[in-house]
Amino acid sequence: MSILKVRGLEARHGLLQAVRGVDLDLREGERLALVGANGAGKTTLLRTLAGIHPASAGMIEFDGTDVTSVPAYRRAAMGIALVPEGRRLFASMTVAENLQVALSTRRTGRWNLDSVVEAFPQIKPKLKALAGSLSGGQQQAVAIGRALITNPRVLLLDEVSLGLSPAAVQGVYDSLATVVAEGTTLILVEQDLQRTFDVAGRLLCMLEGVVVASGHTDEMTRDEVMAHYFGHHV
Ligand code: ATP
16 A cells, blocks of 8 residues: 555646646655656645645545645654755754754654764764754754654655755765665655666656656666656657
8 A cells, every 4th residue: 555645636836836636656665756857846746745835636645544634743743754955944943952843743763863863973063053053964964864853654855965065965865875774765856866766766757747757767767767857758
């Protein structure tokens, strides 16, 4: 059974329909990537799955429950965690406080303050520092840690490398490797196709809000995916 089942999902920004009739099935332990050009609707889709953005039509079922109208904080408590684009930390709170905020929606599981700090060692010396004073890579580690602490059943990762130096991106992905190795169910949005292929078992290509192609990463080439970015048929 799918842990996440999405049917005919639509989401709007005013008159603009950013997500148009998306169907999606995610099985437990699966890692799915959403790819597509800027503005394809990937971020809006992730935010709609997390309940931060409203669906204008369609259905989202999580572990057999219709959550389409369930508010974000309750979806978080049920096990859907979003690492948002741009990290969105509380800049004037400490790193420890940023992590503690997530404890209110924590489910039982292997992730807690100590195990997150162990998985993201770059956080350790910074626990008492203000989140806004950290480097981009450190902030991203905190943002991922904040999502993991809830022990999510589905982790949504939105462009974790955006704006980071190559070394910082490597650091973030080194830590994510632990998460991947543990079989965490996740949906990833990542501009770097090589990293996408490395992490994800399956891809959905989006163009102007529509899923135009999908497939397993071992059955698709990067050229095929690139063609879908621009709406060409291969
Ligand atoms: P990106 O890689 O740039 O984040 P994306 O694939 O995630 O792209 P979205 O950010 O979901 O795409 O944007 C989908 C469409 O919705 C785009 O046309 C975008 O301009 C529009 N859009 C996104 N956010 C807003 C907003 N807050 N107000 C109005 N339009 C928006």
